[in-house]
Amino acid sequence: MGGGRVAGRVRGRLDIEAVARHPFHDVAIVGIANSDQARMLDGHDSTTITFQAVHRVLADTGLGPSDIDGVAAGPFSGPLTYYMRNGPSWRSHMVPSIPIILDAASAIATGQCHTVLVAHGSAGVYTERTSTAPWTRPANEFVVAYGMFTAAEFALIAQRHMHMHGTIPEHLATVAATIRNNGHAHPDAVYHGRGPFTPDDILASRMVADPFHLLDCAMTSEGACALILTTRERARDLPTKPVYILGGASDSFGPSYQHPPAWDLAGPSGRINGYAGRWAAQKSFAMAELGPTDVDVCEFYDPFSFEIIRQFEAYGFCGEGEGGEFIMGGRIGPGGQFPVTTDGGTMSFSHGGAAVQQLQRVFRGVEQLRGACATSQVPGAQVAMCSNGGAGALFTDVMLLGTETP
Amino acid sequence: MTEILQPQSPGIPLPVPTLYSQPYWDGCKVGEPRYQRCRDCGAITMDPAPACSGCFSTNLDWEVSTGQGEVYSWTTVWRPQTPAFTVPYVAVIVTLDEGFWLLANLINCPVDAVHVGMRVKTVFVELSEEITLPYFEPAE
Numbered sequence: 001m002g003g004g005r006v007a008g009r010v011r012g013r014l015d016i017e018a019v020a021r022h023p024f025h026d027v028a029i030v031g032i033a034n035s036d037q038a039r040m041l042d043g044h045d046s047t048t049i050t051f052q053a054v055h056r057v058l059a060d061t062g063l064g065p066s067d068i069d070g071v072a073a074g075p076f077s078g079p080l081t082y083y084m085r086n087g088p089s090w091r092s093h094m095v096p097s098i099p100i101i102l103d104a105a106s107a108i109a110t111g112q113c114h115t116v117l118v119a120h121g122s123a124g125v126y127t128e129r130t131s132t133a134p135w136t137r138p139a140n141e142f143v144v145a146y147g148m149f150t151a152a153e154f155a156l157i158a159q160r161h162m163h164m165h166g167t168i169p170e171h172l173a174t175v176a177a178t179i180r181n182n183g184h185a186h187p188d189a190v191y192h193g194r195g196p197f198t199p200d201d202i203l204a205s206r207m208v209a210d211p212f213h214l215l216d217c218a219m220t221s222e223g224a225c226a227l228i229l230t231t232r233e234r235a236r237d238l239p240t241k242p243v244y245i246l247g248g249a250s251d252s253f254g255p256s257y258q259h260p261p262a263w264d265l266a267g268p269s270g271r272i273n274g275y276a277g278r279w280a281a282q283k284s285f286a287m288a289e290l291g292p293t294d295v296d297v298c299e300f301y302d303p304f305s306f307e308i309i310r311q312f313e314a315y316g317f318c319g320e321g322e323g324g325e326f327i328m329g330g331r332i333g334p335g336g337q338f339p340v341t342t343d344g345g346t347m348s349f350s351h352g353g354a355a356v357q358q359l360q361r362v363f364r365g366v367e368q369l370r371g372a373c374a375t376s377q378v379p380g381a382q383v384a385m386c387s388n389g390g391a392g393a394l395f396t397d398v399m400l401l402g403t404e405t406p
Numbered sequence: 407m408t409e410i411l412q413p414q415s416p417g418i419p420l421p422v423p424t425l426y427s428q429p430y431w432d433g434c435k436v437g438e439p440r441y442q443r444c445r446d447c448g449a450i451t452m453d454p455a456p457a458c459s460g461c462f463s464t465n466l467d468w469e470v471s472t473g474q475g476e477v478y479s480w481t482t483v484w485r486p487q488t489p490a491f492t493v494p495y496v497a498v499i500v501t502l503d504e505g506f507w508l509l510a511n512l513i514n515c516p517v518d519a520v521h522v523g524m525r526v527k528t529v530f531v532e533l534s535e536e537i538t539l540p541y542f543e544p545a546e
Binding site (some may be wrong): 085131132137141142144145146147148149151152155157159160163206207208209210211214254258259260261262264267372394 | 414418419420421422423424427434453459478479480481482483484485486487488491495497499500503507508509510511522538
């Protein structure tokens, strides 16, 4: 450890601030790919659709299986390593979402491996359509008999905010219309061409779990996503424009969908579940030496419309209780100050299951910083903020991406 | 006429008690809304847990709540989790007067009457030989 790091601890601040260069900054995302996405993918299961995304991400980077010496793909890590015959390789045991990308970046930065394949996919998992999707339903003894599923869990968070701060359904509907219109325009979105939507269209859709109408909610679909991370040095030899990991962290308050999802859930720290992601964002901004006003594009996770409002407050883009008004007036739409979830997100682009759609927030952040988006490209975007999770699930993960490092 | 919320019918998925939650479910069967209090620091722990959420001690005792409290947050559900559930149903987080949260469904109440701050009390509904389920209903 360098002297600067010790000095940082003495000052009682985040010691990462005193490090000359954060280890994440030596890692770049050099490959991104989505598989086909659809409501149902005939002829695929979760493994085959994941392998489709893997083939595409290798093609994106020009790398072959033997160039990969780390695999981070949840249940597919073992099969991918075996069938690629790239062992012995590093393997992550985490769920494929932002934390697994940070795990992979940490493994690369600490020399455990140099090039990691991240992947996840889902197909043929949701077949009982009279029930909500299997990954949305808790089995815990304190919620199972009360008909809880993700929409109801997140609704309990949203209703509390509406009570405290006067947030109204029109605020929520404006978020949903904005994101759905991004998907409407996107040729690869599952709900491409389904719009355009006005906030009134959202409010006219049937109620699912008050305050969420059907069009305030994520949809369900099938698909896969894959990414490749490598060192800054190796990235120089690859054909793609590297996108750097500027910072990232996670806030968890416990297991998802087992206990009452209370806005005010907290321990002695006083840090509340309602603002899950705030402390992860503060750490991420410190690593990146940036703040909210430096963010060019907000690839926020959108399981439900209210979650976008909550995240703008949690991450410090606006004050507590101000999120509803903050997102109005075109601020989060195309050409606005903080364009949000520009591919249509889980509401319109795709929502494959328990994890794949969380990777897709990072896919889109990288695509924006490459300047490669076919639709809703933010001109000259240099910094993207990506997120996963939500207060209804008691966690939020945050990641900052950049075209340059500090 | 406004619909009055009812308890769910048998056939819904039922809780499976654990070693440390069994006294809670035993309490429900005899009409006692039980909760845990720490013998070391005095903090309340709920849902039933293997350790105190105030100091992480395992020295926990069971006490009986008044079962009364007020609605902290709510949602009226119109799309059932599975066909086993009858809609509409209302999920509430209630702040019990002793100071802990409990999630349950609200019954014996017009569907459009629920609001944050509403006074409620616990009511028990037997769903099987093993499980009697706590619900909330309006206190007045």
